[in-house]
Amino acid sequence: MASDGARKQFWKRSNSKVPGSLLKAAPKMPTTPVRAKRVSTFQEFESNTSDAWDAGEDDDELLAMAAESLNTEVVMETAHRVLRDHSQRRGRPALQEAPGPEQRLKPEAEPPSAPADLRLVKSVSESHTSRPAEELRKLSWSGIPKPVRPITWKLLSGYLPANVDRRPSTLQRKQKEYFAFIEHYYDSRNDEVHQDTYRQIHIDIPRMSPEALILQPKVMEIFERILFIWAIRHPASGYVQGINDLVTPFFVVFICEHIEAEDVDAVDVSSVPADVLRNIEADTYWCMSKLLDGIQDNYTFAQPGIQMKVKMLEELVSRIDEQVHRHLDQHEVRYLQFAFRWMNNLLMREVPLRCTIRLWDTYQSEPEGFSHFHLYVCAAFLTRWRKEILEERDFQELLLFLQNLPTAHWDDEDISLLLADAYRLKFAFADAPNHYKK
Secondary structure, eight states: OHHHHHHHHHHHHTTSOOTTOOOOOOOOOOSSOOOOSSOOOHHHHHHHTGGGGTTOOOHHHHHHHHHSOOOHHHHHHHHHHHHHHHHHHHHSOSOOSSOOHHHHHSOOOOOTHHHHHHHHHHHHHHOOSSTTHHHHHHHHTTOOOGGGHHHHHHHHTTSSOSOGGGHHHHHHHHHHHHHHHHHHHGGGGGSTTTHHHHHHHHHHGGGSSOHHHHTSHHHHHHHHHHHHHHHHHOTTTOOOTTTGGGHHHHHHHHHTTTSOOSOGGGOOOTTSOHHHHHHHHHHHHHHHHHHHHTTGGGTSTTOHHHHHHHHHHHHHHHHHOHHHHHHHHHTTOOTHHHHHHHHHTTTTTTSOHHHHHHHHHHHTTSTTIIIIIHHHHHHHHHHTTHHHHHHOOSHHHHHHHHHSOSOTTOOHHHHHHHHHHHHHHHHHHTTOGGGGOO
8 A cells, every 4th residue: 555655646746747748738839930721822923913023024033033021832933934934935946026916915124123223222222220131132132233232242241230320430440440450460471370371372362263353463462461361360260272262252343333344354453542442452351251250161170061061962962863963973973073162162163253243142142141052052053064964974074074164154144043943942952951861
């Protein structure tokens, strides 16, 4: 009996909250969004936003729709539509001079960037709080108009505050801080402890592209200072080859605010006043630093961030295009042999500078764009060449092709299609990583 009594006491005590016990607690709301009982169709969405389609079915506008906070079906249909329309255009003969009846019924298409220009300029220039930040990201996803790209990049990177009234003082303070670093650290470049770092930077800069820009003496000096100061202030990684390439897009975008240059590869800085160049140098340093804060494990010892991303790319491609993955494996082509540079340089060595700038519009609009979304862009980039890859039957030829992809004539449309494909992949796999893990 005593034993029975003890057993009863034991089970009485076990009524307290212990792992595995069933609690009659109030039901909690699910942490993930619950799908509405009645999901609107794409046709209903289109009819409710008919004015958005009057400007023509341009790739950039469709991508802007994909960036909006819509339901899953609408977003996926939008990305599919971009790719489907492009495929139909490629399959068509040259543009016919006599439009068909359906074409005649359509209103004359407006320049695709005109609505985005007005909305973006208003959002950038009139925001006095941080509230429009999310709207700015959505507008920027499908490409930022050139006149407002410099200030938009500064806002998206977190360098400038959203409040207009605080921007002048912030710029002045950060520029002053950067040149204090120059005064304090730059003379140490010839010290024995820093000689190797400075020498490597000095060797790498002339190898960068575009040569017409980089080989200008003023530009070389600016890049040397930016890279050396960053390396000194980030001893965990120091300077690593590949970081040098990340300076160029920021510098080109910011300097194009002060000069007329149709070709970003041939920017001439000789006409830019010295005080303007100083400010551009400081702005470039801080924006590059913001970017690197999110991917610094790419450049620490043994570059673990890149190793991990290349492995994730291999797993992802094995799921989305098993034939390409198997073909690379059969010919003993390892992903590190071509994709390491894709991660290390953020595809800057694979596409022209004008395309990199367009790509970075979207990267800065995406959460973790330079780290997380870049993985899906690389997967879409690889499968973009599936036909050519499958035609190659030799290890050397296959690797040579992957390291020298024919993108010299790419433009914004090619990047828009690449981003649409990457967005579809992200939507399918980002919230379900086990889908691409074996």
